[in-house]
Structure formats: structure tokens, C-alpha cells
Amino acid sequence: MITRGNPRCHCLSRTAPVKVFACRADALADAGCFKADMPVKKLAIDELCIGMYVEELDRPWLETDLPYQGMVVADQSDIDMLARQAKHVYVTDLAPPLSDSAAAAAGAKKQDIDRPALHDRAPLEFFEEIEHARHIRSDMRNLVGAIHDDIRAGRRLDVDTAQEMVTRIGDSVARNSEALMWFSTLKHRDDYTAQHSVHVCMLAVAFAAYLGMDDTQLDTLGLGAxxxxxxxxxxxxAVLNKPGRLTEEEMAEIRKHPQHGVDILSEIDGISPDSLDVVLNHHERLDGSGYPRGISGHEISYFSQLLAICDVYDAMTSDRVYHRGRTPADVIKIMRGDTDMINQTLLEKFNAFLGDYPVGTLVELNSGEVGLIVPRTEHDSETDLDQPVVLIMLDHNKHLYYPQRLRDLGRYERFQITRVLASGAYGIDVNDYACNLQ
Structure with a gap:
């Protein structure tokens, strides 16, 4: 069971959506959320505000039924829960993280928040990098929205901001690749078009970094992605969101979008021919069955072959208006069957990059319990580091496991994964966990 007082342990509250909290203030300080020397204030419960961090109660934590020691006040339900346990609390002011979302492109003023400068690539632990990764994903979503708005309005695209965003992705991956990849599990069907561009870009840059590409290559590929x-x-x-099978005429419209993209981007300074090549050829296939030109084999650049894998993977693991997303393992299996279409050598490297069970994967164990794959934060000689760590959420009867616990399958060999589940299985929405990880 997760113990109290461990600066790296994480538990779940009973509120919905379920939130994951860091158990000590120093873990949040390490993550750059606030300064460790912030003054501690004594407040009555009715003086609490959302966003504050509760350091201590007016009684020992162990005398309460709270599942964690130290917590962020995330919403009114947390205040109500604390009111049942204490009359006074000791807090530090923890302002909600502010986004510097694609400031120029979105027309927003950049906020002065604590985050690493560009090209700060000193390695960080997952929970230290997670806030920076969260900001990057949020800012990218805003940027994609701004790009679409600019195109519709006939305004010049802000390529400099887009390139800076790609650089931030590369920096985050260098510090800790799992933090940014965690957010690729966030998939909302109603926002597919915008989030798909974000996720494919993150996947492509992270995968390319895994392959050892240099900064120039990462920037070129990332901008194209x-x-x-x-x-x-x-x-x-009406064609993009059609829930049923497309007609030949509608499919012809879809096949035009790579050329449309090049037409839009070729009028803008700052986008290299190699980035444009990715935009044009990411739907081409090795056997010549792709579009828009039907080229084949070596005519398709390495970048375009790489992006094709990331594009197909994210599309097939996402919920769409016409189908439910498949599990990562199922998608890799399907792609392995497309031997004439997809670069299989590159696909196997992509699978090695993801691992057998990517973070955010929902799994069922041989015990009947159900849990979520989470990043490994502890390493020792007694643990098989190739085995994942699982946050157990349902017991063998598929009842809510409370408090949830972390189970390291590298340490407890009698527990094994028997199958991978789709998000939503047994009523568990992976988004509720991914979007609230602290």
C-alpha cells in the first residue's frame, strides 16, 4: 500500500473526476509549482481557496481518514472534505499554473511562470517534468486553434511561435520523455482534429529523439508534424466528421488535404522543403497505394515514413465519430500486418520506443484487478525494470479499490498482465487520471 510521508508517492481522492495528488509540498516545489520557502499560513477552513496547498492540519494526518498527507485544494469538494476533518489548516499559496499559450499566435499575453528556458535539458524525474509537459500540451492546443483561425481569416501564420513550440517539445523529451508522452493518452472524440496534430507532433519528436536525430532534424520533422x-x-x-462510410467523391476531397496543406504553407517564409515534404507525403505508402501522388518505396522520405507511423498510430488509438479507439497493442498488431505499406523496421523501433505497455494503458492482471500503467519513479537492483508499474483501481470483483495502490510488477512477479483494455472499460476513463496527474 502507498505509505504516507513519501515525497514521491501518489494516492487518489474519492472526488470525481479522480485526482492524483503529490503527498508532500517538497515534491511540488521540485516540480516548480511554488518555492520551497513560501510562508505557511494558518487558516480556518472557510478561508481556504482553490489552488492552495495544505501542508498540515490542526491534528495529525494519521488520525484522519484522508488517504494522503499534504494536498492541493482543487475544488469545493476538497474544502468540504477537509471541513469534516479539521477546523484549521496550514497552507502555502499555490496559484493555479498559468499558460503562456502560443502567446503571439493566440494574441494572449505571456504569463511569467517558472519553467525551464529553451534548451534547458538537464534530466528531471517524471513528476518534476509533468507540469512543464502539461503547459506544452495546453499551449500547443491553443497554437493549433490559432493556426486554424489565422488560415480562415487569411492572416499570416506565426511560424516562429510554432518553431519555438517544437523546440520546447524537444527540450521536454530530453529532460524526461515519459512526462510529455503521458499526455498523449488524453483523447477526446469531439476535439479530434486539433488534438491529433498535437499528439502526432509530440509522438514524432519523441520518437525521432529516441532514434538519435539531432536538433535540426527534430525541428524540421516537428514543424512538418x-x-x-x-x-x-x-x-x-460534413466530410471530415461524417460518421458513416465516405463516398468516392468524399474520399477524393479527403485525399486533397496534403496538397492543400502545401499550398497554404508554401507561401510562408520559414518552413523548409523537408517540412513541406512531410506535409505532402505522410499519407503515401511504400506499395504506391497512398495519396495524393501514389509514390512508392524510396520516393517517400524517411521523415514521411516516420510520420506515417505516428499519424496512423494516433488515429487508430483515438475515438472518432465513426469508431472507438483501439488499444496500442492492437494498433501495432494491425500495422505489422501492413507489410507492403509501412516501413516495418521503423515500426519495430517505434514499438520499442513505446514499450509493450505505454504509460496511460489500462490493463487487467491475472488477479482480476484492473489498473493504469504509470511511470516508474524508483529504481533499485531488486526490481526488474523492464516490467511496468500499475496503479490498481479496481479489485478482483471490479469494485473501486480504495485507497488505490501502486504495484510494481518488477518486484511482485506473481502478478502479470493478462490483457490490455480500452479506455472506458469497467467505467474507467483514462482521461480522468491523465488530466489530473500532479
């Missing part, structure tokens, strides 16, 4: 579907802005929404 970020813009790879920009041409869909010229495809009718």
Missing part, C-alpha cells in the same frame, strides 16, 4: 493536417481546413466539415 505540427502542420501535417493543416490542409484539412479546406475540406468540408
Amino acid at each position: 505540427l502542420f501535417h493536417d493543416v490542409g484539412k481546413i479546406r475540406v468540408p466539415l
Whole structure:
């Protein structure tokens, strides 16, 4: 069971959506959320505000039924819960994280928040990098929205901001690749087009870094990945969001979007021919069955072959208006069957990069318990580091496990994963966990 007082342990509250909290203030200080020397204030419960961090109660934590020691006040339900346990609390002011979201492109003023400067790549633990990764994903979503708005309005795209965003992705991956990849599990069907560009860009840059590409290559590939579907802005929404099978005429419209993208981007300074190549050719296939030109084999650049894998993987693991997302393992299996279409050597490297059980994967154990794959934060000689760590959420009867616990399958060999589940299985929405990880 997760113990109290461990600066790296994480437990779950009973509130919905379920929130994951760091158990000590120093863990949040390490993550850059606030300064460790912030003054501690004594407040009555009715003086609490959302965003504060509760350091101590007016009684020992162990005398309460709270599952953690130290907590962020995330919403009114947390205040109500504390009111049942104490009359006074000791807090530090923890302002909600502010986004510097694609400031120029979105027209927003950049906020002065504590985050590493560009090219700060000193390694960090997962929970130290997670806030920076959260900001990057949020800012990318804002940037993609701003890009679409600019195209519709006929305004010049802010390529400099887009390139800076790609650089931030590369820096985050260098510090801790799992933190940014964690957010690729966040998939909302109603926001597919915007989030797909974000996730494909993150996947492509992280995978390319894993392959050992240099900064120039990461920037070139990343910019192409970020813009790879920009041409869909010229495809009718009725076609993009059609829940049923597309007609030949509608499919012809879809096949135009890579060329539309190049037409839009080629008029803008700052985008290299190699980035444009990715935009044009990410739907081409090795056997010549792709589009828009039907080229094959060595005619398709390495970058475009790489992006094709990231593009297909994210599309197939996402919920769409016409199908539920598949599990990562199922998607890799399907892609392995496309031997004439996809670079299989590159696909196997992609699978090695993801691992057998990517973070955020929902799994069932041989015990009947159900849990979520989470990043490994502890390393020792007695643990098989190739085995994942699972946050157990349901017991063998599929009842809510409270308090949830971490189970390291590298340490407890009698527990094994029997199957991978789709998000939503047994009523568990992976998004509720991923978006609230602290």
C-alpha cells in the first residue's frame, strides 16, 4: 500500500473526476509549482481557496481518514472534505499554473511562470517534468486553434511561435520523455482534429529523439508534424466528421488535404522543403497505394515514413465519430500486418520506443484487478525494470479499490498482465487520471 510521508508517492481522492495528488509540498516545489520557502499560513477552513496547498492540519494526518498527507485544494469538494476533518489548516499559496499559450499566435499575453528556458535539458524525474509537459500540451492546443483561425481569416501564420513550440517539445523529451508522452493518452472524440496534430507532433519528436536525430532534424520533422493536417481546413466539415462510410467523391476531397496543406504553407517564409515534404507525403505508402501522388518505396522520405507511423498510430488509438479507439497493442498488431505499406523496421523501433505497455494503458492482471500503467519513479537492483508499474483501481470483483495502490510488477512477479483494455472499460476513463496527474 502507498505509505504516507513519501515525497514521491501518489494516492487518489474519492472526488470525481479522480485526482492524483503529490503527498508532500517538497515534491511540488521540485516540480516548480511554488518555492520551497513560501510562508505557511494558518487558516480556518472557510478561508481556504482553490489552488492552495495544505501542508498540515490542526491534528495529525494519521488520525484522519484522508488517504494522503499534504494536498492541493482543487475544488469545493476538497474544502468540504477537509471541513469534516479539521477546523484549521496550514497552507502555502499555490496559484493555479498559468499558460503562456502560443502567446503571439493566440494574441494572449505571456504569463511569467517558472519553467525551464529553451534548451534547458538537464534530466528531471517524471513528476518534476509533468507540469512543464502539461503547459506544452495546453499551449500547443491553443497554437493549433490559432493556426486554424489565422488560415480562415487569411492572416499570416506565426511560424516562429510554432518553431519555438517544437523546440520546447524537444527540450521536454530530453529532460524526461515519459512526462510529455503521458499526455498523449488524453483523447477526446469531439476535439479530434486539433488534438491529433498535437499528439502526432509530440509522438514524432519523441520518437525521432529516441532514434538519435539531432536538433535540426527534430525541428524540421516537428514543424512538418505540427502542420501535417493543416490542409484539412479546406475540406468540408460534413466530410471530415461524417460518421458513416465516405463516398468516392468524399474520399477524393479527403485525399486533397496534403496538397492543400502545401499550398497554404508554401507561401510562408520559414518552413523548409523537408517540412513541406512531410506535409505532402505522410499519407503515401511504400506499395504506391497512398495519396495524393501514389509514390512508392524510396520516393517517400524517411521523415514521411516516420510520420506515417505516428499519424496512423494516433488515429487508430483515438475515438472518432465513426469508431472507438483501439488499444496500442492492437494498433501495432494491425500495422505489422501492413507489410507492403509501412516501413516495418521503423515500426519495430517505434514499438520499442513505446514499450509493450505505454504509460496511460489500462490493463487487467491475472488477479482480476484492473489498473493504469504509470511511470516508474524508483529504481533499485531488486526490481526488474523492464516490467511496468500499475496503479490498481479496481479489485478482483471490479469494485473501486480504495485507497488505490501502486504495484510494481518488477518486484511482485506473481502478478502479470493478462490483457490490455480500452479506455472506458469497467467505467474507467483514462482521461480522468491523465488530466489530473500532479
